[in-house]
Every structure is written in C-alpha cells, then in structure tokens.
Amino acid sequence: MTIEKIAEGTKLTITLIGRMDTITAPQLEVELKQSISGVEELVLDLAGLEYLSSAGLRVLLAAQKVMNRQGSMVVKNVNETIMEIFEVTGFVDVLTIE
Amino acid sequence: MKELNVSATVENIPVVTAFVDEQLKALDCPVKAKAQIDIVIDEIFSNIARYAYNPEVGEATVRFEVQENPLSVIITFIDGGVPYNPLTAAEPDTGLSAKERSVGGLGLFIVRKSMDDITYSYEGGKNILTVRKNIGKG
Numbered sequence: 001m002t003i004e005k006i007a008e009g010t011k012l013t014i015t016l017i018g019r020m021d022t023i024t025a026p027q028l029e030v031e032l033k034q035s036i037s038g039v040e041e042l043v044l045d046l047a048g049l050e051y052l053s054s055a056g057l058r059v060l061l062a063a064q065k066v067m068n069r070q071g072s073m074v075v076k077n078v079n080e081t082i083m084e085i086f087e088v089t090g091f092v093d094v095l096t097i098e
Numbered sequence: 099m100k101e102l103n104v105s106a107t108v109e110n111i112p113v114v115t116a117f118v119d120e121q122l123k124a125l126d127c128p129v130k131a132k133a134q135i136d137i138v139i140d141e142i143f144s145n146i147a148r149y150a151y152n153p154e155v156g157e158a159t160v161r162f163e164v165q166e167n168p169l170s171v172i173i174t175f176i177d178g179g180v181p182y183n184p185l186t187a188a189e190p191d192t193g194l195s196a197k198e199r200s201v202g203g204l205g206l207f208i209v210r211k212s213m214d215d216i217t218y219s220y221e222g223g224k225n226i227l228t229v230r231k232n233i234g235k236g
C-alpha cells in the first residue's frame with residue numbers, strides 16, 4: 001500500500017493506494033500517529049484502494065475515535081467491494097462516507 | 099487441485115494470496131470476487147498465524163480446487179494447531195457507535211458474509227476450514 005498525504009493548515013488529506021490488510025494496515029497506523037496531532041479535518045481518499053480487511057477497519061475505527069474528539073473525518077471515493085465491507089460490518093453508521 | 103505448504107506466519111499471507119491469485123487469474127475471476135477472496139485469505143490466514151500454534155510456529159496447508167456449475171473456487175486452510183471452530187465464534191454487534199465499537203470478531207464475520215459456503219471440521223489433529231466462492235459471471 002502506498003500512502004500519500006497533503007497537509008493544508010489543519011486539514012490533512014491521506015490517499016491510500018493498493019490493499020489495506022494485515023501486513024499494510026500498520027503503515028497507516030504509524031502515519032496517523034505521526035500526523036494526526038492538531039488535525040481538525042481528516043480526509044481519507046480511497047479511490048486507489050483495491051480492498052481492505054478487518055485489519056484496515058481497526059485502523060479506520062481508531063482514527064475515527066481520535067477525530068471525534070478533535071474535529072471531523074471523511075472517507076471518500078469508496079469502491080463497491082469496500083462499501084460492502086462497510087455495510088455488512090455496520091461501519092456505514094460509524095464513518096462519514098462521501 | 100493445487101496445494102501450498104508454508105509456515106503459518108503473518109509474513110506468509112502475501113505468499114498465500116499470490117498462490118491463490120495466480121489460480122484465479124487463470125479462471126478469469128471477476129475483480130470483485132477476487133478482492134473478496136483476497137480479503138478472506140487475509141482474515142483466515144492471519145488468524146491461523148496468530149493463534150493456531152502461538153507462541154510456536156507451525157505449518158499450514160492451503161488447497162485450491164475448482165468446481166463447475168456454477169463455476170466456483172474452493173479454498174481449504176489446514177493447520178495442526180489448537181482446535182478452533184471459527185463458525186462457533188460469536189457474531190459482533192454491528193450496530194454500535196464508534197465510541198463503543200471494537201473490531202474483535204469482524205474478520206470472521208466478513209468471511210461469512212462474502213463467501214457462498216463455509217465449513218469447518220477437526221480431523222486427525224487438524225483444523226480444516228473450507229470456503230467456497232461462486233465466481234461465475236452474473
């Protein structure tokens with residue numbers, strides 16, 4: 001998985017490319033730990049993400065919990081496979097999906 | 099039937115995925131079904147790697163078979179670790195808010211929701227978990 005980030009003031013956009021699974025999800029976890037401080041608007045762009053497993057859900061949930069305290073988080077450009085994962089796991093109600 | 103024998107480690111998940119993806123490619127498997135199968139490999143093999151032999155490292159076998167009418171693939175995961183039937187695992191509460199949520203149990207829940215069939219047996223000291231996915235068009 002490749003992670004690209006763009007910071008504009010208190011807004012941080014993170015673009016994920018590839019697959020977010022047991023091996024790669026910790027990359028996003030590390031990236032967020034380093035970058036999330038002071039961020040009020042977090043945008044996760046999944047346009048280039050093929051799929052994610054529960055390991056990815058775990059990291060998204062942790063990010064959502066942090067952003068609930070310090071601002072907002074939006075997940076966008078979700079493909080059909082990932083949307084189904086969000087739907088069956090109830091993540092559609094936890095995340096803000098655009 | 100194709101078979102792969104590897105150490106049951108998290109590092110070998112990509113090896114298992116590549117083995118299965120190669121077979122799926124030969125079958126012209128639709129992109130979405132392939133993604134669902136890859137996710138299932140991640141969920142199941144990571145569980146085996148973490149819990150089957152913990153703290154030791156043991157072997158696991160992944161078997162790949164094809165069935166016709168409807169065209170489907172059957173993937174079997176075999177390990178000689180502690181007996182564990184994932185089908186008896188409790189279903190997670192998917193209606194909770196972010197604050198209350200944890201992701202325990204979600205992996206196997208995803209497996210159950212995305213495959214057409216899942217069976218488990220314990221035979222000869224082995225956990226045998228089989229998933230079947232219909233990959234026919236439409």
